Amino acid sequence: MKSSGRKKLVVSLRVRLLKALLPPVAALLVAGAVGAYFLSLEPASEAYDQALADVGIALAERIRSEGDTVSFDLPRVAEQVMRTDKYDTIYYQVRRPDGAALAGDAGLPPIPAAQEPVEGVIAYDSEYGSRKIRVVAQLVPCGGGTCTVQVAETTNKRVKLARNIVLSSLVPELLITLATLAIVWFGVKRGLAPLEDLSTEIRTRSARDLRPIDPAHAPEEARPLLAALNQLFGQVAESSRNQQRFLANAAHQLRTPLAGLQAHTEIALAQSESAAAEGAPEGYRAQLEQVHRATIRTARLANQLLALARAEPGGYRADAFMRVNLRAVVEDAADEWVHRAMAKDIDLGFELSDAQVSADALLLREALANLIHNALEYTPAGGHVTVRTGLRNDDPFLEVEDDGPGIPEAEREQVLERFYRVAGTTGTGSGLGLSIVREIATAHGAQISLHAGAHGRGCKVGLTFPHG
């Protein structure tokens, strides 16, 4: 989830940048092409017009004027030379001052009325037959009037020229555009590399590590983001500290009166025992025993709820985890449990080897207490409970096995849920014990497993810790 989300962010940043860049770059491309077209077409076109005009000048020199009589004489060979062109068909026409055709291709369109001659020369676009032509007309004095010499050609050369101009400007511009987009694409990736480093750092840190991130190595642009993150970290850490303070206070405020209550019910019980010996009614004592049992259960429940809260994120400090030997945790707590086992006539035994884990010793002790408590609670008198620690395939483990009634396979998942109790059990449990164990396992990255014990009897609950 994390990594795909991160990738999506990067892709969308790139896409967004490209989307923003593409229209202006495309517009620039078009504008560049159009600009180049007009800028280079004009002079090129003028050069072609000039060539036509030169032909016109040559033709004009062939006009002979004798008084009012105007004649035109072009040798056949010269006309053939003049009409020779690789791409276009050349037309010409010479008109007398009265407009009558003197020579050449009849019916070339006349000079448009709106156009004024510049130094006796007019160039214009027109059509001849169905073909587009370019005409250059010259006004030449002759026989007391003005003769018109029109030289025209089809526009193949010019179209070809225009196409060449557009192509020769478009190709490099397209290449530049593609290069720009590519640079943006990879540039964004490179530019975001420090952000990726940052997200790797955040991703690989423990979920409970709330120390601020050092902004020294972060890019300038990421610092506001980092500052916001650090602020959030600070708030979470603060609320976690509040929770820890609250738990410490709640523990104190709950346990002290419970201890007092327990003390007095025990005194009352002891007194009722001697009172019963003197013949006092029995019912009073039975009620006192109920009160006493309820007190013990309440005390245990209070402890469990506190343990559960402490095992939740924010309830403890992961950065305060220490090297803990599972064996030492069990040995420390053994005294307490051996006495309870003795009171129930259960053989509580140990098979302990060293097993180092990184842990909160208090939470481990709590997990162990719940495991042993459950085993003692549900194992009948004369039964056996065995606590083991050590390494299995290099992984540290802690396990408690009993030969009591066990947990039906179908219910093994459910017993890890809070307040779930196996049907038909008579214990006084709250249904919290194993869910506390699971929370604590989770906090330590440990796996919890439930199996039947040896020979398919009883129950074996194990915690397997990450090694190292």
Next chain:
Amino acid sequence: MRILIVEDDAALASGIARILEGEGHAVDVMATGEHAVRGARQERFDLVILDVGLPGMDGFEVLRRFRTGGDHVPILVLTARDALDDRVRGLDLGADDYMAKPFAMPELAARVRALVRRSQAQAGPKIVHGPLTLDTVARRAQLDGEPLDLAAREWAVLEVLLARVEKIVSKEAIIQAVASWGEELTPNAIEVYVSRLRAKLDPANVKIRTVRGFGYMLEEFREKKAGR
């Protein structure tokens, strides 16, 4: 025995007081650390039960003042907090034992007895455990008033167990305490000594319990038939 209880919760303090009075002790209750420090200067107590979570001067500070003042009275620390640090800190500051609230009164009574016994053992050469008496100076043992014949190593093992009644003593700890002759001792050898001790002590109802895979525990002495 004269016992001082320093606990600000009146209900708990009076409960503990009544239990201990029932065991034949004289009990004083003080609700603040300041009172306790002052009181201990004026009077001599055989044992102090000290709550860590006192208002004002907290239990650790009281403990520190006792110890830096050169008072070596046995101190049993009570705490309602579940930080193991509390326990370590308490023991570092010179507490003799530690209990987390809430606790069962018989357990408190047993701890008090153990502490009293320990301070008495330090005070004199005789260790008494029900019908069993060990005179550590004369190196003579008695059971039910009769002389008890113990081999040197049986004596040594028994002494280790007597020092920690109701506590599990691991086989390794016994070996370390007993093997001061500079020779190797196997856990099997310890088993042999313990079974010989059992044969001698069982008839008088002095019980050494085996804690499977761990070690042994000398149970608190109970009269026959007075079981729980």
